[in-house]
Amino acid sequence: MNPIWFVRMARWARNPPSTARIRLVFGIIAVLLMIxxxxxxxxxxxxAKATRARP
Structure with missing residues (x-):
């Protein structure tokens, strides 16, 4: 595991994301799952379907 990830985890532990940010992320995931x-x-x-271009 890269040491940078430990720094990120420590930063998140000290300053967690706001409730609004968490709701936004879960809302986006819910929309993607619905689609x-x-x-x-x-x-x-x-x-709305994508078609492949023929070479």
Whole structure:
């Protein structure tokens, strides 16, 4: 493990992120999981799907 990570962990322990920042991160993760789930179910519209360009 890189020693820089220990410095980051110590900084986080001394000054943890705010509640608003934690909610923001979990909100973004929830939106991404919803989009992934909608795509897996098959409800994602065809116009929003990416197509590969042919060489």
């Amino acid at each position: 992934w789930g909608i795509e897996k179910i098959g409800w994602w519209p065809d116009w």
